[in-house]
Amino acid sequence: MSNTKAYAAQSATSLLAPFSFNRRAVEAHDVQIEILYCGVCHSDIHQVRNEWGGSIFPMVPGHEIVGRVAQVGNHVKKFKIGDLAGVGCFVDSCRECPQCKAGLEQYCEVGMNSTYNGYEKDGKTPTYGGYSTNIVVDENYVLKISEKLQLTGVAPLLCAGITTYSPLRHVGVKKGDKVAVVGLGGLGHMAVKFASSFGAEVTMLSSSPTKEAGAKKLGAHHFVLTSDAKQLNAVKNKFDVILNTVSAPHQYATYLNLLTVNGTMIVVGAPPKPSEVPALNLIIKRRSIVGSLIGGIAETQEMLDYCAECNIVSDVEVIDISYINQAYERMLKNDVRYRFVIDIASLKK
Numbered sequence: 001m002s003n004t005k006a007y008a009a010q011s012a013t014s015l016l017a018p019f020s021f022n023r024r025a026v027e028a029h030d031v032q033i034e035i036l037y038c039g040v041c042h043s044d045i046h047q048v049r050n051e052w053g054g055s056i057f058p059m060v061p062g063h064e065i066v067g068r069v070a071q072v073g074n075h076v077k078k079f080k081i082g083d084l085a086g087v088g089c090f091v092d093s094c095r096e097c098p099q100c101k102a103g104l105e106q107y108c109e110v111g112m113n114s115t116y117n118g119y120e121k122d123g124k125t126p127t128y129g130g131y132s133t134n135i136v137v138d139e140n141y142v143l144k145i146s147e148k149l150q151l152t153g154v155a156p157l158l159c160a161g162i163t164t165y166s167p168l169r170h171v172g173v174k175k176g177d178k179v180a181v182v183g184l185g186g187l188g189h190m191a192v193k194f195a196s197s198f199g200a201e202v203t204m205l206s207s208s209p210t211k212e213a214g215a216k217k218l219g220a221h222h223f224v225l226t227s228d229a230k231q232l233n234a235v236k237n238k239f240d241v242i243l244n245t246v247s248a249p250h251q252y253a254t255y256l257n258l259l260t261v262n263g264t265m266i267v268v269g270a271p272p273k274p275s276e277v278p279a280l281n282l283i284i285k286r287r288s289i290v291g292s293l294i295g296g297i298a299e300t301q302e303m304l305d306y307c308a309e310c311n312i313v314s315d316v317e318v319i320d321i322s323y324i325n326q327a328y329e330r331m332l333k334n335d336v337r338y339r340f341v342i343d344i345a346s347l348k349k
C-alpha cells in the first residue's frame with residue numbers, strides 16, 4: 001500500500017480539494033505508475049457534479065494518465081521500471097465475455113472497471129483516478145507510450161484521442177469523405193486532427209466565432225458558425241459523417257439535417273439531458289445516428305502507435321492542480337485550447 005496525494009471532490013456540490021488515500025499493493029500482474037501528467041476531460045465535470053447520476057464520493061477524477069513505471073509485479077512481462085506508460089478510462093473488465101474477448105472491453109457485458117467513479121475487481125474498493133501521484137493497474141490494461149512524442153500532449157490521447165479515433169475508423173472514414181465535427185474542445189480538436197489525417201474533407205461546426213483560425217490550423221478545411229442560420233443552411237445535406245462532441249444539451253435535428261443520403265451522425269458527447277430525434281429527419285435521407293464509447297485496449301494501442309508514427313498529439317494548456325476548479329469553469333464557458341493537462345509535479349509541492 002502506498003500513501004497517495006490527490007485532489008478529490010467530497011460531494012456533487014463541493015470544489016475539488018487536497019485529499020490522500022492508500023493505493024492498493026502491487027500484485028503479480030500489476031504495474032505501479034508514477035503519474036507525470038493527467039488530462040482534464042469534460043466527463044470529469046459531468047461525474048464530479050453527478051450529472052449522469054450514481055456518482056461515488058469522495059471522487060478523484062482523471063482518466064487521461066501518463067507516467068513512468070515505478071514498480072512491477074513478479075509476473076509482469078510488458079513493462080519494466082522506467083518505461084513510459086498510459087492508463088485510460090478503465091483499469092479492468094471481466095475478460096471472459098464476448099466483448100472482452102473481441103477486444104471491446106469498454107462494452108464488457110459485466111461492466112468495465114472505470115479508472116475512477118467505479119470499483120476495483122473486488123467489487124468494493126473504490127477506484128481513484130489520475131488527479132493523483134501514482135496508480136496501480138494490471139499490465140493488461142496499461143498502454144505503451146512512445147518516447148518520441150511530447151508527453152503533455154500524449155495524456156489526452158488516452159480518452160479524447162481514442163474516443164474520436166475509434167468511431168472514425170469504425171465508420172470507415174477515408175480519403176475524400178466529407179466529415180463534420182461538432183464542438184471544438186478536447187474531443188473535437190482530436191477529431192479534426194484524425195479525420196484530416198485520414199484524408200477526409202473536414203468541416204468544423206462550432207458555436208464559438210473566435211475558433212475559426214484555430215480550427216483551420218488543426219486541419220479543418222471549412223468552418224461553419226452554428227449560430228448563423230445562413231451558414232448552416234449552406235451545408236444542408238452535405239456530410240457523409242458528423243462526429244458530435246457537444247457536452248451541453250442541444251437539438252440533434254440541427255445536425256441531422258446536414259447529413260447526405262446514408263449519412264451517419266456519431267454521438268460521443270454525453271449531455272446530461274436527452275435530445276429529440278425526429279423520425280422524418282432520419283427517414284428522408286436514410287440517415288443514421290450511432291453512439292460510441294471510448295475504445296478497447298488493442299485499439300487504444302493502435303491509436304497511440306498511429307499518433308507516434310504521424311506525430312499527432314493534443315494541443316494543451318498545462319496547469320497546476322491548484323487551478324483545477326478554474327479550469328472546470330473555463331471548460332464550461334467553452335474556453336479551452338484545447339485540453340487542460342495537469343502537471344502532477346504540482347501535487348507533490
Ligand code: NAP
Pocket residue numbers: 040041042043044046159160163182183184185186187188205206207208211245246247248249250267268269270271292293294331332334335336338
Ligand atoms: P470540452 O472540451 O468541454 O468541449 C465541448 C465543446 O462542445 C465545447 O468546446 C463547445 O465547442 C461545444 N459546446 C459546448 N456547449 C455547447 C452548446 N450548448 N451548444 C453547442 N456546442 C456546445 O469537452 P470534451 O472533453 O471534448 O467532451 C465532450 C463531451 O464528450 C462530454 O459530454 C464528455 O462527457 C463526452 N465524452 C464522451 C466519451 C465517450 O466515450 N463517448 C469520452 C469522453 C468524453 P464550440 O465552442 O466549438 O461550440
Ligand code: ZN
Pocket residue numbers: 041042043044063089159160
Ligand atoms: Zn474522458
Ligand code: ZN
Pocket residue numbers: 093094095096097098099100101105107108109110111
Ligand atoms: Zn467482459
